[in-house]
Amino acid sequence: MANLFHPSFGSRPERIVGRDEIIEQFLKGLEREPGHRDRATLILGQRGMGKTALLLQLAEEARSRGFVTARVTSGEDMLEEIIESIQLAGSEFVTEKSTKVRGFSAGALGFSFGLTFSDEVRANYGFRTKLSLLCDRLKENGRKVLILVDEVQPDTDVMRTLTSTYQHLGGEEKDIAIVMAGLPSSVSRVLNDKVLTFLNRARKYHLDPLSSGDIMAYYSDAFAREERSISPKQLLRAAASTRGFPYLLQLIGYYLVEFSRPGDAITDDMLENTIAAAQQELEEDVFSPTLNALSRKDIEVLGAIAKNEAGTATVAEIIEHLGITNSSFQQYRSRLLDAGIVTAPREGALQITVPYLADYLRDNPTPR
Numbered sequence: 001m002a003n004l005f006h007p008s009f010g011s012r013p014e015r016i017v018g019r020d021e022i023i024e025q026f027l028k029g030l031e032r033e034p035g036h037r038d039r040a041t042l043i044l045g046q047r048g049m050g051k052t053a054l055l056l057q058l059a060e061e062a063r064s065r066g067f068v069t070a071r072v073t074s075g076e077d078m079l080e081e082i083i084e085s086i087q088l089a090g091s092e093f094v095t096e097k098s099t100k101v102r103g104f105s106a107g108a109l110g111f112s113f114g115l116t117f118s119d120e121v122r123a124n125y126g127f128r129t130k131l132s133l134l135c136d137r138l139k140e141n142g143r144k145v146l147i148l149v150d151e152v153q154p155d156t157d158v159m160r161t162l163t164s165t166y167q168h169l170g171g172e173e174k175d176i177a178i179v180m181a182g183l184p185s186s187v188s189r190v191l192n193d194k195v196l197t198f199l200n201r202a203r204k205y206h207l208d209p210l211s212s213g214d215i216m217a218y219y220s221d222a223f224a225r226e227e228r229s230i231s232p233k234q235l236l237r238a239a240a241s242t243r244g245f246p247y248l249l250q251l252i253g254y255y256l257v258e259f260s261r262p263g264d265a266i267t268d269d270m271l272e273n274t275i276a277a278a279q280q281e282l283e284e285d286v287f288s289p290t291l292n293a294l295s296r297k298d299i300e301v302l303g304a305i306a307k308n309e310a311g312t313a314t315v316a317e318i319i320e321h322l323g324i325t326n327s328s329f330q331q332y333r334s335r336l337l338d339a340g341i342v343t344a345p346r347e348g349a350l351q352i353t354v355p356y357l358a359d360y361l362r363d364n365p366t367p368r
């Protein structure tokens with residue numbers, strides 16, 4: 001039997017744990033009329049908190065409700081990718097009701113056939129017109145459009161174009177909705193007013209760590225399906241070890257299944273070995289690449305924060321500990337925020353949010 005658990009970034013788990021409320025609210029939003037603010041959703045969360053997994057799930061749910069979906073990662077080519085994805089995913093729903101014009105058959109206005117644009121549209125029109133034509137054509141065929149943008153970078157030209165286009169189309173009652181996901185820091189420093197207003201109006205969800213209850217309920221069910229028996233005490237220990245982090249939920253589940261066989265009762269040894277293996281993999285697959293992407297000084301700043309047991313430090317503490325100026329500190333601060341490793345829980349403080357990273361930095365003061 002295959003391992004139910006999939007510890008890898010950007011993959012859709014066999015079940016989404018603990019996000020029912022968000023999924024439900026999102027689906028309610030989709031039922032609103034075009035242009036309604038609930039049709040735009042913004043999902044914020046740190047690395048590994050499950051943004052991509054949730055986007056995949058939302059896309060799936062939307063598809064089963066008549067939406068054609070385009071899921072892209074923020075970047076230069078994003079707008080072209082949105083158009084192409086809708087064409088690809090939507091073409092199967094478009095039937096050719098070719099209008100006979102004096103013996104010739106012509107496609108729908110703006111299209112040569114299916115969802116392929118006519119040469120004229122291709123050559124002369126931009127993103128907004130193309131998206132608008134696609135919405136119309138799909139609507140004739142009973143379909144709506146959902147755009148999903150992962151790793152959103154709000155302060156870019158393409159995002160400005162996307163948000164203004166989306167708002168125009170919503171105003172014209174095109175049947176379109178949008179979901180964006182990204183790091184809290186990438187969104188908190190948007191300068192462009194229009195994008196900011198748009199993001200502020202969207203339905204916002206912050207992906208918090210999963211609750212221990214949700215994880216235990218899921219583990220209990222998943223291990224039963226894997227034919228492993230596990231005691232309530234072990235369940236509690238396994239769930240607590242994830243620290244609510246979806247990536248660790250997958251990792252710990254994965255090793256527990258690998259280290260045992262169907263019909264086995266999980267032993268405490270198996271469980272402790274699992275937790276150790278998961279932590280080691282977390283260090284190798286998440287911490288090392290993350291830290292390698294940072295400068296030595298960035299890591300020293302992290303180290304200064306990690307010194308405090310809670311993984312939180314005030315700016316004053318950090319500056320004093322490292323003997324640096326406030327202005328040079330600012331540059332480390334924004335890099336760490338951008339990397340999704342720390343958050344600013346309040347003004348003048350930084351917190352390490354990647355689970356176990358503070359412990360790791362305490363044990364390995366100079367990781368490189």
Ligand SMILES: Nc1ncnc2c1ncn2[C@@H]1O[C@H](COP(=O)(O)OP(=O)(O)O)[C@@H](O)[C@H]1O
Pocket residue numbers: 006007008009010011012013015016017018019045046047048049050051052053054246247248249250
């Ligand atoms: N709600 C969830 N329930 C179960 N597993 C999840 C959940 N969210 C994410 N995961 C798993 O955790 C890992 C990290 O999720 P991912 O979506 O890649 O995080 P992010 O995009 O926020 O960095 C993946 O293996 C994913 O399948």
Ligand SMILES: [Mg+2]
Pocket residue numbers: 010051052053150
């Ligand atoms: Mg992701």
